[in-house]
Amino acid sequence: MRFLLRRLGFFVLTLWAALTINFAIPRMLPGSPVDALIAKFHGRLTGAPLQAMEAELGFNNHQSMLDQYGLYLKNCATLHFGVSSSQFPASVDSIVGAAIPWTLALVGVTTVLAFLLGTALGAVAAWKRGGKLDSILPPLFVIGTGLPYFWIGIMLIMFFADINPWLPSAFGSDSDVVQGWNGAFIQSVLLHAILPAASLLITSIGGWVLTMRNTMVTTLAEDYIRMARAKGLPSWRIMLDYAARNSILPNVTGFAMSMGFVVSGAVAVEYVFSYPGVGYQMVQAVDNEDFPVMQCLFLVITVAVLVSVLISDIATAILDPRTRSAR
């Protein structure tokens, strides 16, 4: 219980840090969002409309920094993120809200797949240490972790969409199908998700394989494994119940860490595939100097990563009795 409370405290603290960074960065660096907006309207924006815009963006020169900060925190808590400056007067919430489901589905499914596949492969590689799989997989995945996500995406488009026109290379679905719960739309979405998901899978699976393999190699040297062998247990039981079960913990804790990496990768991959998710919107917002949308997207991504960290903490507490008694 105490462990979970500590982690919850950490969650709140990190969230506050992210909020504050988000508040401070635009105010510390030269070139404020308001300047960008004025430049966009070629100086024709003055007087009352300008002040209204500034207030909408949270930049009010007549307020002290502390008041601005208070108002900003209040707006974040009430999910009031203002209006987009590039797609004025669309609200930030509507733009971001439309992007979230796409990323959630893409990143969620690929992360779970990478975790399951990678852990299984790592366990088998460690069990047959020095065997064929173990001599091929780890070096391959060491190189794989160094591959740039977006370039894998480009190469997949090249081979599977341009040279062989088998799969769609851009957007989340075909534009001529009606969005909703109908077969045609779901099929279109799945087809469009194959290549982006594959690019994420190829680069992120290596981490799981290597962590699992390396932990399990250490576990296999433990005395209780020899004991299990001496008892004459079937080897699949030793592998699953004794070795794999005791080695999976770093992978579960690593789940949180890897969420950050996968989300980062997803930003680049979505850009390559013009996939209408959070990452693509973020790059668009940066290109258009649409700071309100950019800030909101950064917060959404951070909250998603923090929540997954919290979930993996809870999972660790359930799986590892030692953490429960830890002070």
Place this chain on the structure above:
Amino acid sequence: MTNLLKSIRHNGKAVAGLVIMLVFLVMALVPNLIVSGNPATDTKAVSLGMSSKHWLGTTAFGQDIWLQVVHGARPALLIAIISGLLATVLSVLIGVGAAYLGGVWDDALNLFTDVVLVLPTLPLVIVIAGYFSQHSISVMIVVLVVTGWSYGARQLRSQALSLRNRDFLEAARVRGERSSYIIIFELLPNMTSLIVANFLGAALYSLLTASTLEFIGLGDTSSYDWGTMLYWAENNSALQTGAYVWAAAPGLCIALLAAGFALLNNAFDEISNPALRPVRRLRVATS
């Protein structure tokens, strides 16, 4: 030191990584030894395929791709090595500092490290870079160092913690040595392999993140970095117009250099952690 060299020579991954590094180092230091010409020159021959005159063809702007690829090694290595070094220095200061100082300092620095660690880096990097109106190499390096030190700091802290109460440090303290002497001459030399591994990891992170930033247009678009080459290739629909080499070659270089860093990093991991070394017994049995 001779032991270290010996274990590098006997480690296939380390050798492969070193060879890759050496090739790119030559490209970065003396590009004119390999190619001659200016990567920005317009040859008036637009979007050519591979030929003996233009090994990798030309871009949609008539520039020689092979020339650009060779010249791209310098900024890539520069960014990777400088930000890798600076991030490692920061990791050592914060990680080892926290472990050595202990108490409240340790709690505070450790919490700070954890907070930075879980913040999603690429979105943060994009947000910071997005606010800068000009995108120079120095801005890039600052952004990469600020976001890239935390993982190393955590690892170094835990190793320094395990070393803190060893006898040789106790002996130094009894001798009446100053803290600065103990940390620099007694503690750090015993952490060399982990520090080197951290540098390689930080350099790899910097290379990949910098390339991603350049690719989405947040780099110096007038330079000839590999990421920027990909940005121009993407913006000129290289794939749709069949200019496959333009999109493939720079990415392949990033991937190769990254693989070099990753292989060296992994090799150092194995050298510093004997449990991960390949089993010798098996090799004897098969031969």
